[in-house]
Amino acid sequence: MLSIGDLSKRTGVKVPTIRYYEQMGLMGAAERSEGNQRRYERTDLERLAFIRHARDLGLDIPAIRDLIALSRHPEMPCVDADRIAADHLSAVREKIAKLQRLEHELERIISHCDGHSIEDCYVIRALSDHGLCDGEH
Amino acid sequence: MLSIGDLSKRTGVKVPTIRYYEQMGLMGAAERSEGNQRRYERTDLERLAFIRHARDLGLDIPAIRDLIALSRHPEMPCVDADRIAADHLSAVREKIAKLQRLEHELERIISHCDGHSIEDCYVIRALSDHGLCDGEH
DNA sequence: ATAATTCCTCTAGTGACTAGAGGTTCAAGA
DNA sequence: TCTTGAACCTCTAGTCACTAGAGGAATTAT
Numbered sequence: 001m002l003s004i005g006d007l008s009k010r011t012g013v014k015v016p017t018i019r020y021y022e023q024m025g026l027m028g029a030a031e032r033s034e035g036n037q038r039r040y041e042r043t044d045l046e047r048l049a050f051i052r053h054a055r056d057l058g059l060d061i062p063a064i065r066d067l068i069a070l071s072r073h074p075e076m077p078c079v080d081a082d083r084i085a086a087d088h089l090s091a092v093r094e095k096i097a098k099l100q101r102l103e104h105e106l107e108r109i110i111s112h113c114d115g116h117s118i119e120d121c122y123v124i125r126a127l128s129d130h131g132l133c134d135g136e137h
Numbered sequence: 138m139l140s141i142g143d144l145s146k147r148t149g150v151k152v153p154t155i156r157y158y159e160q161m162g163l164m165g166a167a168e169r170s171e172g173n174q175r176r177y178e179r180t181d182l183e184r185l186a187f188i189r190h191a192r193d194l195g196l197d198i199p200a201i202r203d204l205i206a207l208s209r210h211p212e213m214p215c216v217d218a219d220r221i222a223a224d225h226l227s228a229v230r231e232k233i234a235k236l237q238r239l240e241h242e243l244e245r246i247i248s249h250c251d252g253h254s255i256e257d258c259y260v261i262r263a264l265s266d267h268g269l270c271d272g273e274h
Numbered sequence: 275a276t277a278a279t280t281c282c283t284c285t286a287g288t289g290a291c292t293a294g295a296g297g298t299t300c301a302a303g304a
Numbered sequence: 305t306c307t308t309g310a311a312c313c314t315c316t317a318g319t320c321a322c323t324a325g326a327g328g329a330a331t332t333a334t
Contacts, residue, residue, distance in 0.1 A: 003331090005280060012219050015281085020322060035330040037281055046265065053264050058239055061321075076237050078258035082250055085260045089243040096236045099229055102195055106226040113219055121215035123222045124208050128183065138287045144312060152312085157291060172313055199292075273289090 001031075001039040011048045019047065024061050025067065026051050059088055105133060138176040141167075155185065157258050161198050164206065196225055220268045242270060 009014045015096045021027040027047065030038040047068075063084050070081050109132075113122035126132045147154045155206050158164040164184065167175040184205075191201045200221050250259035263269045 014323080016323060017321085019283095024321090025278075032328085033281095035281085037330065048265065050264050052210065053267055055321085057242060057264075058236075065229065067261065067264065070141065071256055071265075074254060074256035076255050077253065078250065078260065081255060081258050081260045082170060082247060085243060085247050089240065090238050092236055095192065096233060099195075099233045099236070101232065103229050104227065105194060106229065108148045110219060110222050110226065113215065116158060116214065117206055117211060118153075118213050118215045118218060119211035121218050123215065123218045125202065127187050128208075129191055129193075142310075151292080153292065154290085158312095161290085170312095172312085174299065191291090246300080 001041065002045070004030075004038045005041070007040045007045060007048060010045060011052060013048055021048070021051055024065075024118070026061065026064055029098065058092060059084070073124055138170075138178065139182070140178070141175045144182060144185060147182060148189060149192060150189055158185070160190060161202075163198065163201055194225070196221070200225065230234050232260055 002010070004015050004018055007013075007018060015020075018027065022029065027044070030040055030044065033039055050068070050071075051064055053065065059067070066084055067081060070076065070078070107125055108127045111119075112126070114120060118124060139147070141152050144150075144155060144233055150158075155164065159166065164181070165193055167181065170176055186207070187208075188201055191204065194206070204223055206246060207213065207215070244264045249263070250251055251257060255261060259269075
């Protein structure tokens with residue numbers, strides 16, 4: 001049996017975060033010691049690693065909750081799990097595209113600046129006057 | 138003189154957001170009518186457009202506050218303004234790189250899934266077992 | 275036995291807004 | 305001039321995924 005601190009050390013997930021995951025229904029109520037402290041087993045370790053991994057991939061808590069629910073029904077087809085991942089992938093792609101537009105706009109603004117005075121600063125001027133922009137943000 | 142609603146319509150910034158910008162020190166306290174309602178002038182319209190534009194480019198409120206402060210000193214050199222933009226650009230590039238790593242990992246996970254049962258679902262398996270991953274997230 | 279560490283719950287803070295309650299002022303038509 | 309309805313005011317609380325801290329109880333090590 002592991003304490004919450006042990007679990008934390010082994011997974012790299014901070015103690016308050018583990019409690020937060022429990023509260024959000026990702027971890028399930030842990031057993032308790034006589035003195036009301038959480039005790040975990042090996043399966044909890046795996047579960048937490050699963051959650052952490054999914055979070056690292058950027059999945060949000062409701063999505064992870066869904067994946068956990070699905071993983072409890074091994075006989076079901078996995079289209080739902082695929083869809084969660086695919087939806088997330090397209091969201092990630094959209095974010096990338098958006099950030100790339102920003103990147104280009106910022107590059108352009110910075111490169112036009114001659115570095116002299118604020119008065120002539122292209123950074124400030126471009127922010128003041130949307131007409132100086134390239135894109136359509 | 139414009140009411141806050143007029144300002145909102147002309148800039149596309151929602152009314153509560155304008156009040157929020159005032160609270161955050163981006164907008165400066167507006168004049169008030171006899172009945173305590175905010176009244177704006179043409180310069181406020183430009184200021185708000187500046188803020189909105191900077192936000193669209195992803196700059197955060199402290200950065201925008203700094204840029205506004207700088208824009209009030211037209212004779213100063215603009216290295217500071219450039220640096221704010223350049224710092225933001227590198228932050229944007231880091232985000233892009235991170236998201237691209239996610240993109241590839243998600244693509245890989247999804248493409249490996251045969252779409253049959255949860256039991257064999259690569260999405261679920263990859264989340265459970267970090268060893269199946271390519272990258273080092 | 276005592277001290278140090280870890281644990282418990284609960285509340286509040288992060289950023290950039292957004293939504294709503296409860297009440298006041300304004301502008302336009304009768 | 306009066307009335308109605310829209311727009312305005314302030315203040316509080318909610319969003320997301322945590323993180324930090326208070327104040328106190330349990331556990332572990334010496």
